[in-house]
Amino acid sequence: MNAPFQPAAAVSLAPKIAAVLAELGDIPVLTEEKVVKKRSRDFFWYSPILNVELADKFADIVALPRNEADVIAIAAACARHRVPLTPRAGGTGNYGQAVPINRGVLIDMSGLDTIEWIKPGTIRVGAGAKLNEIDNETRKTGWELRMHPSTKRSATIGGFVAGGSGGVGSVMYGGLRELGNILAARIITLEETPRIIELRGDAAQKVNRAYGTTGLITALEMPLAPAWDWHDVIIAFDDYKACLEFGQDAARADGVIKKLLSPIAWPLPDYFGSLKPHCPDGKAILACMVAQPSLESFLALLNGRGEVTLNAPTREEPGATPLYEYTWNHTTLQMLKADRTITYLQCLFPHDRLISSILEMAALFPEEVIPHCEFIRFGGNLTASALPVVRYTTKERLYEIIAAHEAHGVMIANPHVITLEDGSRHKRADADQMGFKAEVDPHGLLNPGKMRSYVATQA
């Protein structure tokens, strides 16, 4: 892999920053180093490799736009003075998406949180709106977002689209990349006279998981799903295979409405804090969210194969901890709280030999790699992504484990790298995204270093 992007200009940024600051008028900014440093971080420390690599990466200032006009003013100033601009919001990512590799301005989009409208089945909302606040509003009319990351209670919709791929809900709808899961994105270009571009339908994929390198997302139009009365269910199984088999059966039951099916191997549930009483010693668990009207069918399908240790309405209010905060990358976090020596991987298993592939990989690294999967739909098939916990020793060993997965036909989206290319399952930047970047970021100033293969057209 290449070293992070380091243009020669990096050392002489101070006068440019001053010039930008002078042009921002009444737009709020943060300049105090301690505060700026704190805001320049995300959850990249899940990776021991990124934790070292990104330790000294900070912005010079943080700009806090209140609306789209402010975003345009900030973009124009950065373009004029050739200052790198890195967007962030909730900062809940794990790949250093929001970490400014090359200093410059960090633009915190959280202020753009207005809901423009809610229609039956769709919402148009500012990119900075928090996911839980969106759901709180849409639920009033019977709707909710189709999917959300396990960080729903602190992440924003713009951050999810720019830095995420799917999550709770993807077992029904697939990830954000599936057609129809992002209806439109409104972006601002990084030019001296910034343009506003509305990307509709498939075109909106140009900003999906591009870390903000392909334009500053100011608004999103997203599809909604019915807001079911969800129940958190935990089922304990004697072994992981039985857990996977029932999970797959439930995932494939098209008449059973669910939002989450997470098979998690022991000893991960041993780290589940307040949930521990529902996680019997030595058992694998399936963490589930099931729509209330489907609960009876869901349990009939189980037919005694496992023990139901929790079955209660999902609670997300302050003070409660929803089950989904023990799934996806929160599973890793639960163990990290107790054991900082572990890290994780991101796998996508082949759909046509799903369970055998998962078990094959688990058998290759007993004790060292602890299985944790997430059933999802992907490209029209049911499959599983996975965020197994890895007992970390060295970078070399981690890459051996990655290579072994790939050699066995398991795709890896490496979460220990900062570039889109290295983190992609295909080890390259999306061609559409790269072509589009040339249009919207001719000077290569948007979150520089993240799209490694991009060469600025007007450097």
Add this chain to the structure above:
Amino acid sequence: MNAPFQPAAAVSLAPKIAAVLAELGDIPVLTEEKVVKKRSRDFFWYSPILNVELADKFADIVALPRNEADVIAIAAACARHRVPLTPRAGGTGNYGQAVPINRGVLIDMSGLDTIEWIKPGTIRVGAGAKLNEIDNETRKTGWELRMHPSTKRSATIGGFVAGGSGGVGSVMYGGLRELGNILAARIITLEETPRIIELRGDAAQKVNRAYGTTGLITALEMPLAPAWDWHDVIIAFDDYKACLEFGQDAARADGVIKKLLSPIAWPLPDYFGSLKPHCPDGKAILACMVAQPSLESFLALLNGRGEVTLNAPTREEPGATPLYEYTWNHTTLQMLKADRTITYLQCLFPHDRLISSILEMAALFPEEVIPHCEFIRFGGNLTASALPVVRYTTKERLYEIIAAHEAHGVMIANPHVITLEDGSRHKRADADQMGFKAEVDPHGLLNPGKMRSYVATQA
């Protein structure tokens, strides 16, 4: 195949009927022969074979229960006097489900049309409620039935569950047989002291497509789906293969909400009456229902592969003809209106070589079998059922065509037979249903002749 069931008792039914009539009190009955004969029919005439076989099958009287107490009284009287009892409602079936093979009492369940309650995502309703009236009510709170036959505007929910298998909506949820698509059924047994049995969850499958042989359904609890703003869309393709390919892509797009994807080969659309202006000469069409918020994504997926000839909100009010009345077995009906020499088959194609299998069968019978498929989910996979139109010559030739399909791995649910066994893809009665029948119909009086392999336990 066996001949229809004809017990020796059939000739001496008149005194028994008189005895039953005397016990029915103020329960409305129809006794005029002309009226009873008319009510004893369904749409079995789609099959030239059944049209002959069932021509002289009628009930003696029709009972019109107003509520469950009436149903119990009718069941008790029939049990006491050993009189066959055959349930019907809309009479929209095509297999003679509602035709009394062995005379007796026809019980028209249409009067049991009360909606007990509607909750978010579920409804409990009398078996005689019409499907369109259910949707009209549930739509007031944003819900609708997950699926319905193309006869929605005249069929009842009880008839659909007792005599149907799936329909418009099965491309999302699978058929009625999939877990969760029938939540509960309340039935009355055919005994001298009838019992009321509540079948919940998987147990409700005991009455699904059993033609009323396993109990008289009085109420059903059904899951609901969000009531989308549906659009009727027709897309014309130069050839059927392209039509199938796009249909499959759309069916597999988990982020695109649809209710109907029906690939229909030319010349079927030539018979589509008021829809003909949207069906260009010589083209295959894909008849679709797509949720309004998914329309843009759906058309983006099409990407110019076919020509959109209709795109308008679904209209179901009197005077309008919804697109779905040109799909499922309404497709056959449209052609039958002009050409009484045709009939049809019911196929289920293998999901793992779907398009090649459909094209293979079409190539075997050019001109003679005209392809018409319906994309559905089945057992967790996307596949297609089909109701191809067959240019009918002889029964022998029809069975040759059926045998050729089966020899090529295409399952046939034969619609030219009246028994559950012969009409099943597996050529046998469901073991659960057969075992259950012994419990609820010890005298073998419920719709006799339809479950051929059942031998009455107390004959």
